[in-house]
Amino acid sequence: MKKSFLLAAIAFAVPGLCLAAADGQKIFQQKCKMCHKVNGVGGKLGPDLSKVSGQRDENYIRGKLKEPSKTKSDSVMPVFDGSPAEADAVVEYLKNLK
Numbered sequence: 001m002k003k004s005f006l007l008a009a010i011a012f013a014v015p016g017l018c019l020a021a022a023d024g025q026k027i028f029q030q031k032c033k034m035c036h037k038v039n040g041v042g043g044k045l046g047p048d049l050s051k052v053s054g055q056r057d058e059n060y061i062r063g064k065l066k067e068p069s070k071t072k073s074d075s076v077m078p079v080f081d082g083s084p085a086e087a088d089a090v091v092e093y094l095k096n097l098k
């Protein structure tokens with residue numbers, strides 16, 4: 001109880017450390033949407049990611065952001081250039097898509 005209150009206080013004091021799915025959606029719109037569709041909207045260079053969380057596990061998605069060429073050597077997908085917290089937020093966003 002006490003500990004979670006402390007964590008909430010820290011998250012409140014340092015909003016940059018506490019990115020959530022909503023932030024992930026913004027980042028997705030800036031960095032991913034030109035190539036990937038979600039729920040019918042977005043580019044078509046890459047696969048539709050609306051159902052990716054049911055098809056791929058979290059580590060796969062995380063790894064894809066860090067090193068797209070690992071799963072496809074000639075991948076045109078760029079390496080994610082945001083912070084680790086931003087990468088987490090995008091993964092969180094994709095995980096929460098239904």
Ligand code: HEC
Nearest residue numbers: 031032035045046047061064068072075076077078080090
């Ligand atoms: C320049 C276009 C482009 C951008 C920008 C891009 N991607 Fe991709 N992405 C692709 C392409 C093309 C593929 C399929 C080929 C491959 O696996 O590399 C892909 C594959 C993926 C996959 C694997 C899907 C699967 O089922 O194997 C994930 C997950 C993914 N992208 C997430 C993202 C996220 C999240 C972002 C934004 C941070 C992003 N991509 C930005 C082009 C892009």
